[in-house]
Amino acid sequence: MIKLGSSALLLDQQNNIIDGQGKKQVLGVCIKSPLNGTLTVYGISNTDGTAASWVIPSAASGYQAPPGSGLAFALLSYSFSNALDAGSAFIAWA
Numbered sequence: 001m002i003k004l005g006s007s008a009l010l011l012d013q014q015n016n017i018i019d020g021q022g023k024k025q026v027l028g029v030c031i032k033s034p035l036n037g038t039l040t041v042y043g044i045s046n047t048d049g050t051a052a053s054w055v056i057p058s059a060a061s062g063y064q065a066p067p068g069s070g071l072a073f074a075l076l077s078y079s080f081s082n083a084l085d086a087g088s089a090f091i092a093w094a
Helices: none
Strands: 002-004 007-011 016-018 024-031 039-045 051-056 062-064 071-080 089-093
Touching (some): 024 039, 071 089
Antiparallel strands (some): 002 007, 016 071, 024 089, 039 071
16 A cells, blocks of 8 residues: 555555545546456445445556545445455545
């Protein structure tokens, strides 16, 4: 993780994204090469505050904007459906 002030950047070799208490503003996901499978981010909240998962489809690449409010709970986690995608994305939040 690279951390500057209240913002942090987590490379996908980590399994959980944890940065203090409360909610964070998810800025997006950057994908370095097209995904072979899906990327699922857990812990994003719907606009009404309920928990949701963000599924980024296979073949996606480049910058992916967060859905809905873009707010996240204190604990974010993610998984790739295809192990070949490990190392191909990073998530940024503030």
